[in-house]
Amino acid sequence: MKEHTRSFNGFIHSLIESLPYGIMVLDHDDRIQELNRNFSFIFNINIADVKGKNYKEVIESKFVQVFSNLIEDTKVKGFVMDRQISVPILGGVEITIALSSSALKDKDNNFYGLTIICREMTATRELERMRELDKLKSDFISSVSHDLKTPLTSIIGYTDILMQLAKEKSLSEESDYLKIIMQEAMRFARMIDDIINMAKIESGKLQLKKELVSLKEIVEEVIKIVIVQAEKFKFIVNFDNSIPLLLIDKAQMKRVFLNLVSNAIKYSPQGGEIRIDGYTKGDNVYVDVIDHGIGMSEEALSHMFEKFYRVESDATKGITGTGLGLAITKGIVEAHGGTIVVRSKLGEGSTFSVIFPLTMKKSI
Amino acid sequence: MEEDKNLKSLINFLVVEDDEAVRQLIVRRLRMEDFSGSIYEASDGQEALKIFSEQEIDIIICDWRIPLLNGIDFVNRVRSTYNSSKVAIIMMSAETEMDKIELALNYGVDDYLTKPFTTQDFREKLKKAIEKIKGR
Known part of the structure; x- marks a missing residue:
C-alpha cells in the first residue's frame, strides 16, 4: 500500500513540476503544501523552505491582496477562473498572468485546501491588442473617407444645382466658373480616393473581389x-x-x-x-x-x-x-x-x- | 422624367443623414422633383426608426454612417417589420469597396449611392426606386 502511495505521489509531483503552469496548493490555513518551479519563477520565490509557511510570508506584498481575494472567492464559489494580473519579471518586462483556483473538498464536502494555477497570458493579450489595433485602423480609414467626402458632397451637390440654375437663366460667365469649381471638386474627390486607397494598401486592408x-x-x-x-x-x-x-x-x-x-x-x-x-x-x-x-x-x-x-x-x-x-x-x-x-x-x-x-x- | 408626372404624386420620403448640409441638399433636390408627398428628416437611426413606425414611408434615403443606430442596423430593423417590402431603400456612403456595397444589398438595401454624387446620379437612383415601389 505504501509502495503504491509512494509511486502515486511521485507521479503527482512529477506532473506538478512538468506542467507549463505555475501551481500552488494551500491547506485550509493558507499554508503552502506544494509550489512548483514555474510558480516560483513567475513570483520570484525561493523554493527552499516554503513548505508549511503561510503564503502571505512568501509572496511579494503587492500580490497578497489579489491572492487573498482569490482565496476568499474560491471558498465561497468553489472555483474561480482566469483572474488577470500583471507581473513584472526580469529585465523590466511585464507579463500577464491568469489566476485560476479551485477548492479541495473531502468526501463530506468539507473544505480542506485549494489549488491555484497561474497561466501565462501575454501572447494571448498581444494577439488581442493586435486585433484591436487592426480594427481601429479599419475604422479610422473608413471614418476619414466618410469625413472628407461629406463636405465635398455638399460642394458638388450645390454646384450642380447652381449650374442648372445658371443654365436656365442663361448666365454663361457664371456657368463657366461653376464648371471649373465642379471639375476641381471632382479632382479633389479623386485625390481623396487615391489617399484612402494608399492607406488601405499600406495597412493591408485592400480587399480584392x-x-x-x-x-x-x-x-x-x-x-x-x-x-x-x-x-x-x-x-x-x-x-x-x-x-x-x-x-x-x-x-x-x-x-x-x-x-x-x-x-x-x-x-x-x-x-x-x-x-x-x-x-x-x-x-x-x-x-x-x-x-x-x-x-x-x-x-x-x-x-x-x-x-x-x-x-x-x-x-x-x-x-x-x-x-x-x-x-x-x-x-x-x-x-x-x-x-x-x-x-x-x-x-x-x-x-x-x-x-x-x-x-x-x-x-x- | 416628365412622362411619369402623374405617378409622381404622393410619395413620402424619409431622409436619414446626420450632416445638416448634405441632408438639406437631398431635401432640396427632392422638392425640385415636384412630388406631392411629405419629406421627413432624421439625423440618427433611432429618430429614423421612430418616424418610420409612425408614418407611411415609401422611399428611404439613408447614410451608412449615422449616430445611435448605424445605417445597416437601421435597414435591418426596417426590413424585419411587417410589409416593409413596399419600401425602397437607397443607401449613401463614401464607401467604394464592392464587398461593403454587397453587404448592404444583402441586408435589404435596394440601391447604393456613392458620395460625392451628382444630380444625375441622384435622379437615376431615385427613378429606379420609384419604379420599384410602383411595382409592389
Whole structure:
C-alpha cells in the first residue's frame, strides 16, 4: 500500500513540476503544501523552505491582496477562473498572468485546501491588442473617407444645382466658373480616393473581389475611357490568344491600367502611338504598356513607384497629379501576387510591364 | 422624367443623414422633383426608426454612417417589420469597396449611392426606386 502511495505521489509531483503552469496548493490555513518551479519563477520565490509557511510570508506584498481575494472567492464559489494580473519579471518586462483556483473538498464536502494555477497570458493579450489595433485602423480609414467626402458632397451637390440654375437663366460667365469649381471638386474627390486607397494598401486592408477576367477586355475598356481626351494618340492593343482568363479584381485592375495608360498619355506631350502588348513567357503573363514619350532618367527610374514621387524637370513642368498613382498601381498588382517593372530611356519613351504568374487562372 | 408626372404624386420620403448640409441638399433636390408627398428628416437611426413606425414611408434615403443606430442596423430593423417590402431603400456612403456595397444589398438595401454624387446620379437612383415601389 505504501509502495503504491509512494509511486502515486511521485507521479503527482512529477506532473506538478512538468506542467507549463505555475501551481500552488494551500491547506485550509493558507499554508503552502506544494509550489512548483514555474510558480516560483513567475513570483520570484525561493523554493527552499516554503513548505508549511503561510503564503502571505512568501509572496511579494503587492500580490497578497489579489491572492487573498482569490482565496476568499474560491471558498465561497468553489472555483474561480482566469483572474488577470500583471507581473513584472526580469529585465523590466511585464507579463500577464491568469489566476485560476479551485477548492479541495473531502468526501463530506468539507473544505480542506485549494489549488491555484497561474497561466501565462501575454501572447494571448498581444494577439488581442493586435486585433484591436487592426480594427481601429479599419475604422479610422473608413471614418476619414466618410469625413472628407461629406463636405465635398455638399460642394458638388450645390454646384450642380447652381449650374442648372445658371443654365436656365442663361448666365454663361457664371456657368463657366461653376464648371471649373465642379471639375476641381471632382479632382479633389479623386485625390481623396487615391489617399484612402494608399492607406488601405499600406495597412493591408485592400480587399480584392476576384473573378475570372480577360485582361484584354479591361485594357479595351480603359482605352474607351481615355480616348475622349487623347486625339493626338493612336492606340494599338496586341494580345496573344494564349492568355487565359485570370482571377482578378476587375475594378482594381482597371484602375491599374487606367493609371498606366494615363501616364503614357501624360508623358507623351507630342502625341503618337501607345501600344499595349499582352503575351505569355515561361510561367507568366506579361502586359506591356509602351509609349514613345519623354522617358525618364536612371535617377527617376529608381524612385518611380515611391509614394508622392513626381519627376521634376522642364519636360514635366505643368503635369499635375498626386504622385500616388504608381504607388497604388504597384500595391494593387502586388496584392494580386504579381509584379510591375519599368524600362525607360530619356527622350525615347517608357515600357511598364505588369507580370502575373499563370497560376492566377486557377481557383484556390 | 416628365412622362411619369402623374405617378409622381404622393410619395413620402424619409431622409436619414446626420450632416445638416448634405441632408438639406437631398431635401432640396427632392422638392425640385415636384412630388406631392411629405419629406421627413432624421439625423440618427433611432429618430429614423421612430418616424418610420409612425408614418407611411415609401422611399428611404439613408447614410451608412449615422449616430445611435448605424445605417445597416437601421435597414435591418426596417426590413424585419411587417410589409416593409413596399419600401425602397437607397443607401449613401463614401464607401467604394464592392464587398461593403454587397453587404448592404444583402441586408435589404435596394440601391447604393456613392458620395460625392451628382444630380444625375441622384435622379437615376431615385427613378429606379420609384419604379420599384410602383411595382409592389
